[in-house]
Amino acid sequence: MASDSSPASVPATAATVTTAVPARLDRLPWSRWHWMIVIGLGTVWILDGLEVTIVGNVAGRLAEEGSGLDITAAQVTGIAAALYVAGACTGALFFGWLTDRYGRKKLFMVTLAVYLGATAMTALSFESWWFFLFRFLTGFGIGGEYAAINSAIDELIPSLYRGRVDLIINGSYWLGAIGGALLSVVLLDTAIFPADLGWRLSFALGVVLGLVILLVRRHVPESPRWQFIHGKEEDAEALVSSVEREIEQEKGEPLPPPAGEITIHQRKSIGFGLIAKTVFGRYPRRAFLGLSLFIGQAFLYNAVTFGFGTILITFFDVPTGHTGYYFAVIAAGNFLGPLLLGKLFDTLGRRIMISSTYLISGVLLFVTAWQFDRGSLTATSMTAWWCVVLFFASAGASSAYLTVSEIFPMETRAMAIAFFYALGTAAGGISGPLIFADLTESGVVGDTALAFRIGAALMCAAGVVAAFLAVKAERRSLEDIAEPLSVAKPTATVGSA
Structure with missing residues (x-):
């Protein structure tokens, strides 16, 4: 077991249960049931990509006379992005x-509903304050999605496939970005839609797609790992048994026996104090790793890609309605990164892949900044460079979510994801857009190149941290990577490496 100290204490009155549920889930072959999990949970990132990309591409249109809002492009890419x-x-x-308290399933239904409601209200914006308010609430919903969905993914997907599946699902954000970029080309064409209607329809379409996803997601089950720790062991056993029967029928052969059992003291909830003590006291190096990865990727993506359309318009005179074509290209590079490199995180391993994707993307971004600063790039070549940079950066950024969702104990998983996402994103994702909006608005090439260099430096720094501290979690059970706080006795047989 990976641990820096003895397991945390549990209530003396806690019930004790011995189960093979983790090992039974980890030894399952890939099946239709797993595809249902991927589709039900992963598709919301497509919506997130659609949403953020549309906002970035409509920034110029919203600032134009006749848009229906009294707002500037800098406010959209700066204030609105920071509020999101x-x-x-x-x-x-x-x-x-x-x-962590009420389960994965309940919350990933609630968070999607919040996200959809706020997006619908954004489409009805009539004043800038309304637009800002519902950009904040839209982000409020999507932030909850990150914690609930990444927890569920890791706890439902077998250890053999966990890395690539997590990366591809998080990377599916960029499929939505491609759709949002191309959609904005049509919806921002004033020959088709009035200037005050096209951008509203962009958000409305996201709501329609989200309602379809909400219907599909109803069939995604609760995490059996969460169930057996929270006093619902009978539900966990029934769910896993039904999945095993379904897969045996699909494959036409019996499943191999599970690797072992684990005995835990059940508990209803866990306090913030114990979570903080566990994350920072028991696993300080892992905490520093998670924070480094999130700050690096958050600044790069929230500061730079949010303003990509503005860069094209300001420095390369690309028409507002054409920025979507360019963004679709870099979005494709972003999606291909996790798709093509994801398997290597399970085969070559977490440490080498996390560190190399961060370092390679950082170095390439430095080169891009140098070429941009000396005036060597056109809109096309700039886009090509960004496509290559983000091919590696996207795989690295997705691995940040994978890392914090698998290296801390089961009872703290959702809060750990939430904490590192919030702290890292606040550092790079709130300050980044505000700083970058000012640098871009200046119209000075050197200012924008400076923002690129800052993002590159943070990515490289995170890569160095990962080279030393990344956990070798590939093909290992979650319970082996981080012993549950509720464990009743050592169980080295569960999913051991």
């Missing part, structure tokens, strides 16, 4: 606590 991220940080912490 602030909402996401707040929502992650709030819903993360509820997710």
